[in-house]
Amino acid sequence: SAAALAGNILFFLLLQADRCLHTPMYFLLSQLSIMDLTLNGTVVPKMTANFLSGSKFISQGGCAAQVFLVVLVGGAECFLLAVMAYDRYVAVCHPLRYPMLMNWEACCLMTLVTWMVGVADSVIDVGVVFRFPYCGSLQVDHFFCEIPALLRLSCADTSLFQDFIYACCVVMLLLGVIVASHARVLTAVISMSSTEGKQKALTTCSSHLAVVGLYYGGGIFNYMYKASAGTPAGDRAISTFYTIFVPMINPLIYSLRNREVMRARKRVLGSWRV
Template identity: 55%
Template sequence: MEKRNVTSDFILLGLFKDTRPHLFLFVLVMTMTTASLTGNALTILLIHQDSRLHTPMYFLLSQLSLMDLILVSNVVPKMAANYVSGMKSISPAGCGLQIFVSVTLGGGECFLLASMSYDRYVAICHPLRYSVLMNWRLCWQMTLGSWFLGAADGLMQAAATLSFPYCSAREIDHFFCEGPMLVRLACTDTSVYENVMYICCVLMLLIPFCLILISYSLILSAVVQMRSTEARKKAFATCSSHLTVVGLFYGAAIFTYMRPKSYRSANHDKIVSAFYTIFTPLLNPLIYSLRNNEVKGAFTKWLGKCRILKC
């Protein structure tokens, strides 16, 4: 096949077609995107402004919202612009940026969720020593470590993916650049790279997941030993939001990166990618706000301030 220079643009086939049902789906996705950006931005604002939320638990939650905010901004605007304008091209630099940002946020969120599970473990199993075991220095170290590990993985994958020569067929059957989809267009043997990336993705998923399992095993053991029914309910309420988010994130991630090639299809990949890049970032602030009285209280307080300022 004819090889093209790496500077040639790629073509994103997109998520929607030029039909009335797909136009409706596009409007629905844009509505969800607006709600997602608003919800995550509002979560960050409330945690920043309300002094009652200035704790490691809510700081980690604000970082989760920040990651979701960037993830949606990395994918949806380009997808929307391509659909509206009909121009489906994306430059290699833009493609590399999308791969870097999406992998950075995916890997970073893995470790951030593990950090949040440790925070819940300390809060429930060692409440009297919480300020010592979960101090601000450790909180910052875990946060920066999550961003750094995700960025290292993202930089490696983006650089390696764009280093391959690509053929004349530059059409990516997706709505944004993902490494596995892009590598399929390479005009060289990529089996070694794919095996290394597969192992890397598995480790990035399984190491934090094992830490989460250990934390919640210890939490479950502690909850079972509690004599007070009220204490048990409070402990479960504290953990339920985080467990729901972990289930959504890891369900989509495992389905995306740990399936055998024989079970993969472009349509399935696009649906799952839409779920974790658009739908999950919308659900996360809703899950934490609807099940958290402190967040709802901060939101009520913020609304009261806005009304006073308008008056």
């Protein structure tokens, strides 16, 4: 968790410090870092405090806040990855039209929509989940408040809401499969005459595909799996993957194989030495 926190903060500060990285692509990456920081900061501090103090209590308001923020970031990041895929598609397949199609106004508008979708999704989910009656044990068999873990404690029939969650996950998964296919992008890359341009485009696309695979492999499949049948131990393992591991690995994927980011790091470090 400390590595995820440090990695995303440093990556975000680097993107802000170097003017060469003030482009739509890196603006979208900065939003991804903010989302990962939000997700990590929502889950890890309370989990660490409970572990150190020995107390495993969380108030209803705190539980609702965790559900709200986790769902918000999950929905927003899903659509942000779609926007990032569209950005790469335009940059590779329509480079001459890129300044017009991905201008700052369009970029900021699409980013705002991703956050608004996340907020709308979380408001609906929190409103429904906390309207269910809960009886018996209120012990959440998880390390944070997550919708499927809470639904197990309800004494009402939640199957309809679980089907709704499953349907939403299927839609998001199909969106991810469509934007992650990159078929036309890869075709355009292969036909490039410039070796340097081809290598840069392939690096960017492969990095995005890796992040998409990690995200959809963790969060979306997690909710789809829980909507049908799952064990608490398996749920915790998958949730650990997408709340702690994925936010830690994302900045590494986009920085270690990106020459522009590495050059920016050298420039920023050089200016600090001066």
